[in-house]
Amino acid sequence: MVKAKTIAVTKLCFMTLTVLCGFLSAAAQDRIKIELNMGQERPRIAVPDFKAANADPQTAPLNTVFNQTLWNDLDNAGIFDLVAKSFYPSQQPGQPQELQAKAWGDPPPNAGVITFGNLGVNNGKVDVQGWLYDVKNPGAPQILGKQYKEDATPDMARVIAHRFADEIIARLGSGIAGIAESQIYFVSTRSGNKEIWSMDYDGANQKQVTKLGSIALSPRISPDGSRLAYSGLTRDSWQIMMYSMDLGRTVAFPRNAGDNFSPAWASDGTKIAFASSMHSGRSEIFVADANGGGARRLSTGKGDVSPVFNPKTNGQIAWVSGRTGLPQIYVMDADGSNVQRMTDQGYAVSPAWSPNGLLLAFAWVRNYGPGVLGGSDIYLMDIASRQIIQLTHDGGRNDFPSWSPDGRHIVFQSNRTGNEQIWSVLADGTHLQQLTRQGRNSQPNWSFK
Amino acid sequence: MGYVRANIFYEREQWKKPVLLSVGFHGVLVLAIIVWGFAMQSHSTANDWGIKQGDAVTAQLVSASIPIPKTEQSDNIVANENKGVTQTQPEAKPVEKPPDDAVPIQGKVKPQKIEKPVQQAHVTAPPRPVPTPETAVPYGEGGPVSGPYGSVTTANYKGGFSFQNADFGGKYGWYVDGVKRRVQQNWLTYEIDPRIKAPHRAFIEFDITRDGSPSNVRLAQSSGVPSLDQSAMRAIQRIDSFGKLPEGNSVTVDFWFDYPPK
Numbered sequence: 001m002v003k004a005k006t007i008a009v010t011k012l013c014f015m016t017l018t019v020l021c022g023f024l025s026a027a028a029q030d031r032i033k034i035e036l037n038m039g040q041e042r043p044r045i046a047v048p049d050f051k052a053a054n055a056d057p058q059t060a061p062l063n064t065v066f067n068q069t070l071w072n073d074l075d076n077a078g079i080f081d082l083v084a085k086s087f088y089p090s091q092q093p094g095q096p097q098e099l100q101a102k103a104w105g106d107p108p109p110n111a112g113v114i115t116f117g118n119l120g121v122n123n124g125k126v127d128v129q130g131w132l133y134d135v136k137n138p139g140a141p142q143i144l145g146k147q148y149k150e151d152a153t154p155d156m157a158r159v160i161a162h163r164f165a166d167e168i169i170a171r172l173g174s175g176i177a178g179i180a181e182s183q184i185y186f187v188s189t190r191s192g193n194k195e196i197w198s199m200d201y202d203g204a205n206q207k208q209v210t211k212l213g214s215i216a217l218s219p220r221i222s223p224d225g226s227r228l229a230y231s232g233l234t235r236d237s238w239q240i241m242m243y244s245m246d247l248g249r250t251v252a253f254p255r256n257a258g259d260n261f262s263p264a265w266a267s268d269g270t271k272i273a274f275a276s277s278m279h280s281g282r283s284e285i286f287v288a289d290a291n292g293g294g295a296r297r298l299s300t301g302k303g304d305v306s307p308v309f310n311p312k313t314n315g316q317i318a319w320v321s322g323r324t325g326l327p328q329i330y331v332m333d334a335d336g337s338n339v340q341r342m343t344d345q346g347y348a349v350s351p352a353w354s355p356n357g358l359l360l361a362f363a364w365v366r367n368y369g370p371g372v373l374g375g376s377d378i379y380l381m382d383i384a385s386r387q388i389i390q391l392t393h394d395g396g397r398n399d400f401p402s403w404s405p406d407g408r409h410i411v412f413q414s415n416r417t418g419n420e421q422i423w424s425v426l427a428d429g430t431h432l433q434q435l436t437r438q439g440r441n442s443q444p445n446w447s448f449k
Numbered sequence: 450m451g452y453v454r455a456n457i458f459y460e461r462e463q464w465k466k467p468v469l470l471s472v473g474f475h476g477v478l479v480l481a482i483i484v485w486g487f488a489m490q491s492h493s494t495a496n497d498w499g500i501k502q503g504d505a506v507t508a509q510l511v512s513a514s515i516p517i518p519k520t521e522q523s524d525n526i527v528a529n530e531n532k533g534v535t536q537t538q539p540e541a542k543p544v545e546k547p548p549d550d551a552v553p554i555q556g557k558v559k560p561q562k563i564e565k566p567v568q569q570a571h572v573t574a575p576p577r578p579v580p581t582p583e584t585a586v587p588y589g590e591g592g593p594v595s596g597p598y599g600s601v602t603t604a605n606y607k608g609g610f611s612f613q614n615a616d617f618g619g620k621y622g623w624y625v626d627g628v629k630r631r632v633q634q635n636w637l638t639y640e641i642d643p644r645i646k647a648p649h650r651a652f653i654e655f656d657i658t659r660d661g662s663p664s665n666v667r668l669a670q671s672s673g674v675p676s677l678d679q680s681a682m683r684a685i686q687r688i689d690s691f692g693k694l695p696e697g698n699s700v701t702v703d704f705w706f707d708y709p710p711k
Binding site for chain 2: 042043112113134136137139140143170171172173174175176356358385387
């Protein structure tokens, strides 16, 4: 009896304390409680076509471009379930007043959020109003409301769609920015010889960047997007070259003895790593300042190429070394110490470090040798656990992976259609799509933002 | 006379013996009771009266509140007791009008008095009707108030989140949902000791600052499995940002991690 009483009293004290603590903390700031176990669903988003705001003849074609781009951007983002258009109610809103949230939130659309708006052309300018509404939360439905005004061209309609998509992803992507405004740089032969080209992340808007006239390879855009480093063939050797995106021309960059290949930026833009044979005549890893000065040798192996910084910390470098025969992936600290071999068989090249620093993508011929089945495929390795996942399967020779800034996509080169083209894929292996079709295109590099 | 006296004496002698006997017996009786009483005291207490041997009585303190069964909040509108946000008034019954051809019964129907117009010094405008907001929930049809987009329950995902103060989660369900997703993505369950079979739960508490970065990550209650605690802590620490807070300077999140998933 005494025991029961003690327990009851203790309980009461505890309850009082809990209530008191609750009041105190509630007064201090907001508080959320979240329970977590496996299983999660992606936001279900409805994307009805934006309405034409007026009858201007330019409105309809621009609206078509806009709607298509917005849909593709949200679909490509890889974080949404897009509600199929056949489920949409007949009444589609162009303004918040026209939105019947219940019709969209209930089955069959069963959407969680809806984006809608209108587009109109006035005096050569395109006006876009867009909203993002939480249809299951009638108390505070609006998540986002935006207005854009640009020149009335299809390119600008696409840019507006990219910007609006990135705004949506910024809200619903829980801290990871969208990639709709990012660029991909690659090597293309369509001008006659290998030059650096650029395109939007979805393959649109392909443009030539360099006009070197010989061979330009391994483009690497700087973290701020202002400069493009690449390796170019000069009269007597390979050199690291620098192209200014702001000035639109190649700018001075110090040349070194021997051959210099495969530049790579640190994610803070202060350093460039590259492979050079200036010291011993054999390729080794060097790190220089962003202006090319103060080059320091990091590795002493033979045939060390393709360095890449860990973009999260810039404290590690992954690279390819042939010191044991066939090329393998290695990782070392940024000062050259603590060398670790990451792959132990086959033919592993082209490491690419994920933006969060956890994963390494690389091209791997797992069982290399004459008469052995299997081509070069893209693999992902979790660096901490050394777990390996195969990303591409049975599709010719795949090489040169590069991560998107959000860490959800990988762009790579593949000859699965017969000749080399650029493809992109979600990091879980889904949503594979071909980005280039003209000429031969290779060595893609995704911009930092 | 002498005979009488002798007779009296004889009778007195006859009284003496029974009196002594009676006194003796009473004394023995009292003694016996006292002895019996002492003898019984050793294995019985005064408190045990009225109790059959072999039974026990336990007295429980009544706790501070009487346990009332909790009302289950259901998403089903029909089954929901929630009254919603706005109220709808019951419609006024239309006044029954007599048919046009009805003949009035004399004496029963009073002639309508013609009211004299009263002149008013101040004419006050009738109150303007307040338009019902489009997003208002009709009376009796409201869902759970703190159950916005994101609190959907699936087979694998049980529970959700509760909020204190300011209704952050109610207003920004999409943000809370994003936080949940992001942590889920960064929780690497292979870090947990694979031998765990029984369910364990780790409680983590952290703040999200204005720019969306998590800070002050702390283990609120250990699960008893160090590897689970650590994997949960790392899941939060791996994240740079949850995205800018839609409102306020800071929000505290209570997270709990169940492993293996129920």
